[in-house]
Amino acid sequence: MGERPAAKKTKAASPDRRSAAPKAAAKAAAAPSAGSAATPPKTESRTALVRRARRINRELAEVYSYAHPELDFENPFQLLCATVLSAQTTDLRVNQTTPALFAAYPTPEDMAAADPETLEQLIRPTGFFRAKAKSLLGLSAALRDRFGGEVPGRIEDLVSLPGVGRKTANVVLGNAFGVPGITVDTHFGRLVRRWKWTEQQDADRVEAEVGSLFPKSEWTMLSHRVIFHGRRVCHSRKPACGACPIAPLCPSYGEGETDPEKAKKLLKYEMGGQPGQRLKPPPDYPGLPARPLGAE
Numbered sequence: 001m002g003e004r005p006a007a008k009k010t011k012a013a014s015p016d017r018r019s020a021a022p023k024a025a026a027k028a029a030a031a032p033s034a035g036s037a038a039t040p041p042k043t044e045s046r047t048a049l050v051r052r053a054r055r056i057n058r059e060l061a062e063v064y065s066y067a068h069p070e071l072d073f074e075n076p077f078q079l080l081c082a083t084v085l086s087a088q089t090t091d092l093r094v095n096q097t098t099p100a101l102f103a104a105y106p107t108p109e110d111m112a113a114a115d116p117e118t119l120e121q122l123i124r125p126t127g128f129f130r131a132k133a134k135s136l137l138g139l140s141a142a143l144r145d146r147f148g149g150e151v152p153g154r155i156e157d158l159v160s161l162p163g164v165g166r167k168t169a170n171v172v173l174g175n176a177f178g179v180p181g182i183t184v185d186t187h188f189g190r191l192v193r194r195w196k197w198t199e200q201q202d203a204d205r206v207e208a209e210v211g212s213l214f215p216k217s218e219w220t221m222l223s224h225r226v227i228f229h230g231r232r233v234c235h236s237r238k239p240a241c242g243a244c245p246i247a248p249l250c251p252s253y254g255e256g257e258t259d260p261e262k263a264k265k266l267l268k269y270e271m272g273g274q275p276g277q278r279l280k281p282p283p284d285y286p287g288l289p290a291r292p293l294g295a296e
C-alpha cells in the first residue's frame, strides 16, 4: 500500500479551467503523508461523523467546483425523459441519443402520440429500449392527461408517473425546480458506504441517513459532487486512491491503487484529460465536450 496523501487545499479554478481538474488530481497524488488525518476510529461518534462528512463535502466542492447534472437538457420534460433513459447505461450514451429524440418529440403531447416502434428505434442505443419506450409513452400521456402537459414540481406527483422512482424524481426536483434532493445512484451508494456515512444498501434508507448528515440546502450539489467523484476517481473496481484528493478522510483508502503514478492513469473524464459526458457542458466545465453518437 502506498503512502496516504495529505489533505489538500485545492485552489478555486484557474483562468484556464480546462486544466484545473487534472492539476488538482496531480497535486493530491503528489502530496506527502499528513499522518494526522488518519482513518476514522471504529467507534466514530455521531458528531465526528457529521464533521468528517461535511469536510469531505467541502473538499469535493473545491475539487469539483463545476459539478453539474451530466445529462443534457433544456427543460424539465427533457430532464425527466433523459433520467428515465439513463437507467443501466451511461449519461454519455443518453446525451448522444436525446438530440434526435427531442427533435422528433419536443413536448409530452408529441411523445404521447409517438409511434411506439419509431420511439423504440430512436432510444435503442440506451438499451432496454422497449421498457424505456413504454415508460416514456406512459409518462408523456400522464403529463398530458393529468398535469396539463407540464412536469409537476412535487415528489408525490413525480413518483406517480410510469417509470419514475425517487431517484429520477429527485434529479428532476433538484435540477429543474431547485428543490433540494439526494440522488442515490450506484456511484452515490458505493461511495457513501466506502466513507462509512451509512451501511444501508436500500436506496431510500441511504437517502434518509445521508440526508441527516447535511443541511437540505447541500443535498443537490452534494449528490453531483459525490457522483462526479465516483465517475472520475473512486471507481467501482479500481478506485484511484493514490490520486484521490480526499484520501486522508476516507476509511477505505487502500481499497484501490495507491501508487500515485498508477492511480493517475485510472482517472477519467476531465480528470484524466478526456472528454466529459455532456455534448453541451456548462461554460465552466474544465474538460472537453463529449462527441456525438458514432464519433467516439
Ligand code: SF4
Pocket: 194, 233, 234, 235, 239, 240, 241, 242, 244, 245, 246, 247, 250, 251, 252, 253, 254, 255, 256
Ligand atoms: S476508496 Fe480510495 S478513491 Fe475512493 S474515496 Fe477512498 S481514498 Fe478516494
